[in-house]
Amino acid sequence: MEPGATETTWWSLRALRFPASACLGYLVPQFSEWEAQQGGLSTDGPTSHALHYLFEAGIERPGAAALNLSGSRTSRGDAAETKDPASPRDKASGTVPEITASIGSDKAETTLWTQLEAIREASRNRSVGLLTSLAPVDRSALQRLAWRGLPDTLRAMAWKMLLDYCPMQPSRLLKSVGRKREQYWQAVADLGLVSGPRLDGRLSSEDWVRKRQIDLDVPRTAPECPLFHTSAIQDTMTRILHLWSVRHPASGYVQGLNDILVPLVYVFYADHAPEQFQLDRTLVPEQAEPLLRDAEADAYWCLCALLDALQDQYVFAQPGIQRRVQYLERLMQRIDAPLCAHLAEQNVAFMQFAFRWMNCLLVREFPLPVTLRLWDAYLSERGTFAAFHVYVCAALLVRFSAELQQRQFPELVLFLQNLPTRDWTEQDISLLLSQAYLWKAVFADARRL
């Protein structure tokens, strides 16, 4: 089957509401056959080639006419049960945008943008009346928008909604968020953290150990962004991390949580005071600080929500990380056996490099703006994103498969420790996401992975 025909068939099958995995199951062998007839065009294996092609052909194309963003009935209810990446299921249909023949995507997208923009403005001006008049946000539409990357101006609002921190119902927004912000600052005051990160005598000795580790790590956070060296941000980070660790005694503070907090703090701060929060800023003006009290509280609650699904990564012996790294390895055996063989031959264990990928959600591997794009997609998959993350890690490995297979032991590990992703753009992330998405669709059914 030729690529062109593949695309058509894909859309026809999807229009008949076959799950994406079933469509791929049908298409991939056909495509491979065609490819074989052509003398094997693809270097990275027929399957991955086909998947890539299919995705680029459709879902990822910006403003693709086939995507109906206006209130389709994609079921999301089943999302929560898919915590374990190895559990057999077919969730593909839950997240693939439903395909219809309508050409309404751009319009629907614009409507959602305008809506979010209005909510953002009204909540900044604390205009209760206006908020009450605004329609509730359609969650699945928001998820689809986020999956494809959020505009900078709407990111903060969208993330807060996707993490269920802000209600979808604008009329409830101010009250609900206001209460949370108060709770945060009260808790901080109770801990004696209120006047900056200095402490009075209210901490237990265990708290002190945590505090010491946090104090060590905060100045070592995001060293490439001067903004994170300002005392305003460092105090914020310290308070959030400390409160989080006190409230989550099973794990406490674990190194790397500081990295995970970076995108949240940055996005919420920048939303409140965009002029002051350029990443290369070295000073936060004092008059900006009151505004930031809200941003700080928001970042705290969103960190809680985000880490909810990941608790098992940070408790004793870090079983969540062990499990996900093992899953990544099994997945890679299916996707790229030659690379796995090479890694094994060179004695490079997955744990060696993938541990950090799991522990820090890839924040360390990409420049911050690129991470934000990645997280747009993660948050759109809230609840299942921990599993999805494993597929993204797989896509990352495959992306560098050729380079990795050319390298022998020491260089191989050095390469993995320091991937050449410094110059990555959102485009690179989009491709990575597409690839990951399709593998998830294909392999989610595989019981024995």
Added chain:
Amino acid sequence: MAVRPDDEYDYLFKIVLIGDSGVGKSNLLSRFTRNEFNLESKSTIGVEFATRSVQTDGKVIKAQIWDTAGQERYRAITSAYYRGAVGALLVYDISKRSSFENAERWLKELRDHADQNIVIMLVGNKSDLKHLRSVSIEEGQQYAETKGLSFIETSALDASHVEEAFVRILTDIYRLVHKRSLTTGDSAGGKSASGIVYQAGRGETISVGNLSHESRSSKRKCCG
């Protein structure tokens, strides 16, 4: 496959860097392998790896160094890397007394997870912080003596004694390998030190050696 010159070595030793978080393990490593120091280096998550070769006795020794995360929570992950290491740099911060007091715990970690013949060097880092010193040289030295460790003070910041620390532990290991190979017979049981790998002229790695069974001639054949 052709071997590049920097890939040629006579011995390959696996070394681990351990000690409390923030004592400067990663900076010691970057100073030694790349001559770099970074005030805001990120914390180590899990393990990181680097390598460098040095010459001693006319032999090229390649050090494979594993830098581990200092936080307690990572112990389960990092201790897996002690296996097969022939040397350990146990680092503390001379300006942080608690990191020195924790040396005992780190030694226990090594006893539990590393090979029993592992060569250990106690390293008091941040010697540039004179005004903040809270562990004296004598104290460090004395403790090392009672535990049978070698001792050195370093500063990753101003580079003093960093090279020396690594070269000394590598040389110590090298000497030990020799001494043992001369004094022990074939039947001696001895603890395996599989972190030592000998390389033949053609550049392929031949053997994961057993410390007590090695002899010079075994460089060219597998004797594990």
